Amino acid sequence: MTGLFITVEGPDGAGKSTLVSKLNKKLQDVLTVPFIATREPGGSDIAEKIREVIIDPENKEMDAKTEALLFAASRRQHIIETIQPALNRGEVVLCDRFVDSSIAYQGAGREIGVEEVATLNQFATENLTPDLTLYLDVDAQVGLNRIGHKNSNRKKDRLELEEVSFHNRVRDAYLILLDKNADRIQLIDATKSPNEVLEAAWTVLENELIKRNLIDTR
Template identity: 55%
Template sequence: MAGKFISFEGPDGAGKTSVLKKIGTKLEKQLGSQLILTREPGGNPISESIRRIILDRANTKMDARTEALLYAAARRQHLVEQIIPALEDDKVVLSDRYVDSSIAYQGAGREIGTKAVWQMNQFATAGLEPDLTIYLDIEPEEGIKRIKQHRQNEINRLDVEQLAFHKRVRAAYLELFNQYPDRIKLIDASQPFEKVVLAVQKAITQKYPDLF
């Protein structure tokens, strides 16, 4: 596949979605219809339906493994409908979350095992990984503070977890960064928004000098 696959990752409150949209706006001027912005879980009707089930705050009885399996199922549908066709068509795909999120949130956050979640997603993705992952890092306390200040209308089932959960998530992300430094680029998300965007743009340009 000739396209470029860039995932955006980060703990809740890191500003990941806002940064992705800003980068997307900059790239759209250059790429036009060759740029694909998408998200997980979601991106198509089936995956979006699964997203609503996963994030519904009413689903308090959802088992941790059920949650992980639902994410993997949504991811598989996302791949076959959006990501793989786009990459085969030489497009640039920016995805708001991918497998690293499941490893961090379900594997570590839910404590069902990062290896088990990784293996589950190997089946779902047939081993397809991003070419580049932008990881926006932030202390859990600051991330939770941001959520409470700016996302009251969008708080979901994962956002309301205890601080210990979010600390496990961040620790897992940092471990992934240490394991895959060539793929994952860490950006300090505690900086002012525009500085974060510039740092992300620089990281992408280092990988793909033809972009921007």
């Protein structure tokens, strides 16, 4: 049995977490199989501990390749403990961020090379690839404004604190990934309202669920 693996991607503040929580409810209502919503980095106890090290703003000395390795390590543990077992049970897995994030943030944002980061992640994931990726596209600055990049009291993680130029490279890398993986990655205009984003995402997702007979259409 193989379930369905869906990921949500996009720059900081694109609305990924907002969409996942809205999809959570909709999926609950219609699916004929169990599903889990999870997120990266994290999604298992060990992976969450690695997450803390990655995002801690105190860890200013962290090397870019160390960061890429920690993301890959956290991802592997998440796959082994959470994602793969659920897929093996035939369930639907909805994951906030996955390998595309590493390619965009570490490969392009940190400029350590998209090919290198892709190769590192092939080792970590043993080529587990999402069946469908919803890419929420928004200009980097718009996303940063939503999360109050420079001017709010909300505690920022280490990556969110990067300059706009970093986030522009991230968004550009996502657009290249989209171009190269047009059969897997679906672009959603994330400048629209949260409900319009949900509607666009649902249209794509529902299609996939119907195709795989995973939806109760009665």
